[in-house]
Amino acid sequence: MPISTEVQRVRRRPRTTEPRTAQKSVRLTPSALAAIRERAAHERLTTSGFIANAALAAALADGPVGRPDADPRRPLAEALDRLAGELRALTDTVPEPARAQEALALLPGLAERTYAALDAVLEAA
Known part of the structure; x- marks a missing residue:
């Protein structure tokens, strides 16, 4: 029995001539x-x-086939994540007056490493 063109237009994907009967389970x-x-x-x-x-x-x-973990920009993104973690750790210590000066002294170096990582991301893109 032929399917009307109206019904074919509404379908989400074209039907294959071969039915999809095989199954495979994947973990994500x-x-x-x-x-x-x-x-x-x-x-x-x-x-x-x-x-x-x-x-x-x-x-x-x-x-x-590309693999997400083989993306050449992945190490750069991970470096930025680490830098963000360091920055969070530094800013968490600022309310403690005894550690405030120590934390503030580390910020310029952290900022330089962040800019270097961002430059590397931009060059890779």
């Missing part, structure tokens, strides 16, 4: 799942449909 981090769900919603797909489409597209691609 909560942040990865949140990013995938957001993108799937943007594409008007279910999360599993989006993952299946993305995996097939990656498998059929000519080049190597």
Whole structure:
């Protein structure tokens, strides 16, 4: 029985000639799942449909599949996270009068390292 063109336009994704009967379970981090769900919603797909489409597209691609942990900017982002943690630790000690001068003396060096890391991020982008 042919499907009307109106129904085909409303569908979220085109149907394949081969039914999707095989299943594979994957583990994701909560942040990865949140990013995938957001993108799937943007594409008007279910999360599993989006993952299946993305995996097939990656498998059929000519080049190597990118890995998030292989991103050359990742070490820079991690360095910025560490610097932010240091800054938070320094500012937490400021209310203690005995440590305030010590903490304030460390801020210029921390600021220089932050600017150097930001320059590296901008150069890599």
